[in-house]
Amino acid sequence: MGKTFAEKIFGAPTGAIVFAKPHIVLTHDNTASIRKTWEKMGGKKVFDPNQLLITLDHNAPPTDDKLANDYSSIRTFAREQGIEKFHDAGDGICHQIMSYYAKPGMIIVGSDSHTSTAGAFNAMAAGIDRTESAGLWKKGETWFRVPESMKITLTGKLNKGVYAKDLSLWIIGKIGTDGANYMSIEYHGEGVKNLSISERMTITNLASEMGAKNAVFPADEVLAKHLGTDKMNGVWADADAHYDKVMEINLSEIFPVVAAPHSPENVKAISEVQGTKLNQAVIGTCTNGRLDDIRIASEILDGKKIAKDFQLLVIPASKEIYMQAIEEGYITKLMKAGATILASSCGPCLGTGQGIPADGYTVISTANRNFKGRMGNKNASIYLASPAAVAFSAIHGEITDPRGIKGNDKFVTNVQVGTTVSIPKGENRKVGVVWNYADADNLNTDQMFAGNLTYSVLSSDPPAIMPHLFKGFDEQFAENVKANDIIVAGDNFGCGSSREHPAVGLAHAGVKAVICKSVNRIFYRSSVNQGLPILVVPEAVNNYKQGDKVDVNFANGEIKINDKVFKFAPLPQQLLAVFEAKGLINYLKNA
Structure with missing residues (x-):
């Protein structure tokens, strides 16, 4: 093998x-x-x-x-x-x-x-x-x-008006935000050679939104040319390697799509949402702020004006790209069209910096996440799309097909998008020591701890985290969480950003365990580092009903719900030692 x-x-x-x-x-x-x-x-x-x-x-x-x-x-x-x-x-x-x-x-x-x-x-x-x-x-x-691997084979070539962002969102829409959880995604097939390094960066960037550990392309002639070399000493899979998941995509069959609020997996054909009124647009971020992205947008906007009372923000991904865009005349074209050019940075993507949307605003962005509150305002809605779709939409003030047509495409998927986005104010989800979030899939780190607080409240300061914990999801949590509480949650718990504030806060509060159907890879590692046990036992979650008595025995590897016992693999001694030390800091300090 x-x-x-x-x-x-x-x-x-x-x-x-x-x-x-x-x-x-x-x-x-x-x-x-x-x-x-x-x-x-x-x-x-x-x-x-x-x-x-x-x-x-x-x-x-x-x-x-x-x-x-x-x-x-x-x-x-x-x-x-x-x-x-x-x-x-x-x-x-x-x-x-x-x-x-x-x-x-x-x-x-x-x-x-x-x-x-x-x-x-x-x-x-x-x-x-x-x-x-x-x-x-x-x-x-x-x-x-060493992760399990997923092989995605690409054939054909993207049609005019269809971009790498559409391909990325297409995959997320087909497999969900946990469809490649903890996996290594490999991109194979002759379609790979039709994708530039910039396009490949967009695709690998969005691996996180698939739940993956990583995504990788081969060291081929496209990469060799980009690096200015004739010889490549890369690493690649054997032809007879084993894959836990496989997927085949004909690039010529893909049409423009968006991720609708409030999840990257809520994918729709752009035809399905065409005409949705918009207030703001963003072109940039680590996903789509490169020179080709800015060039595409500038060509679309050249000689045109953005819609009345509309805001278009453009953020080059680096100083080098910014200067190239100036030299090529792209920045002038964008500014004449009415765009505001920001410094090379993450901008409003995670809710910090300039460009936070107002209440009731609907935004179309080339960013990678659209969770509720992601851009710094939980009362705004975000659509994710390609730079071309964003540029066309900025002209019309509504979601517009970059192909210049009114299509009738429909994106078909078996992914069930989670419906519990937040807990209504006044609804009590705690009975005894158990918080019931079993119906909440994709409970993400933006809702657990707002992105716009990430750098004003340091993760090394647990008491400062506590007043803000879970505020974007359940306003009653921070004031009522106690030591030895247990959280019961759905799929893909802790997805989104790598910020460790939620795990730090939950561990500091003394939460005994989180029992969930599945967990995001980085959040799991973060929880281990903080001494917060995460138990992935979907059968226990499916059997739990609000008001049930729940207890956990780590030594025996048992979760008890009323009189019913659910087994999990007992934790290794080294892991128990980290938990007993109350996290990696103390464990390493005492090692």
Whole structure:
């Protein structure tokens, strides 16, 4: 039996736990918080300064004095630690900056869920949390579970008016936001050669929205040309490798789609929502802020004007792209059309920086997430689409097909989009010690802890997290959660951003366990690092009814609901030791 990409790069079979030293450890604005965690671990000098890549991007330039002070402290840290791969505010978004360093066969980790973007360069690239990043600063290596793999075979070529963003959303719409949970996605087939590196970056960027650990493309002639070399020493799967899931897509059969509010898996044909009135548009982010994205938008908007009372924000992904766009005349065309050009940064994508939408606004964006409250206002709605669809829609002030037609396409899928987006005010979901969120699939980190608080409230300050915990989902949670409480939740618990604040807050509150149908990969790792047990036992969730008595016995591997017992594999001793130490910080400090 042949080996998958993941098996080859880690040198071990699927399911094995291996320790490895990543080639690059990426952090960004969260470096300020990571530094404090690292110091709690006893850190004084980073293990390998050449391993670290630090960018200032999520709030660049800083919008208040606290963020400005954080930026200042990060600059000092980078200088004192001899970190040469440091990029200051304005240089660009971390994942675009990473593209200037990533090479085939590398192992790359980052304290951001979209670190998977570097898979476009034939690298194993995966997101981790802040605490694990701090551990890497101290020891230089971390553990990896060799993931199961999914093979997606592409044939044909995208039609005019259809883009890589449509392909990405198409896949998410077909498999759901947990359809590739913890998996390594490999892109195969002759259709791959028809995708540029920029397009591949869009596709690998959105692996996180599929639940995947990583996504990767081969080191082919397209990558070789991009890197300016004739020879590529990449890593790729054997022809007879085993895959747990396979999918085939003819690129010529794809039509323009959007992800409708409030989930990336709520995919519709653009024809199905055409005419939806809009107030704001965003072109940029780590998903679609590259030169070809800006070129496409500028060509569409050239000589035209955006709709009356409409706001169009354009955010180049890096200073290099910004300057190229100026030289090519793209920025002038966009500004003449009425667009506002922001500094190279994450912009309003996660609800920080400039461009937060007003109450009742409907936004169309090239970003990667549209959870409720994602852009900083839970009273706004977000559609995700390609740069072309966003540009056309900005002209008309309503969702518009980039093909210039009124189509009758319909996106067909078996994915059931979760209906419990938030708990209505005044509805009590706690009985005894149990919080009943069993009907809530895709409970995401944006609702657990708002993105616009991520850098004003550090994850290294648990008491400061508590008043904001779950506020975007259940307003009663923060005031009523107690030690030894148990949370019962649905599928894909903790999906979304890699921010560790929710896990930190739940562990600090003393939550005994989260019992769920499935869990997001990064959230699971984050929970382990904080000493918060996550038990994936779907049978228990399906059998739970509000008011049932629930208890957990970790030593015996048992969940008891009333008189019925559900088994789970007893936790390994090393894992129990982390839980008993109340998290990785204490465990490493005492090791």
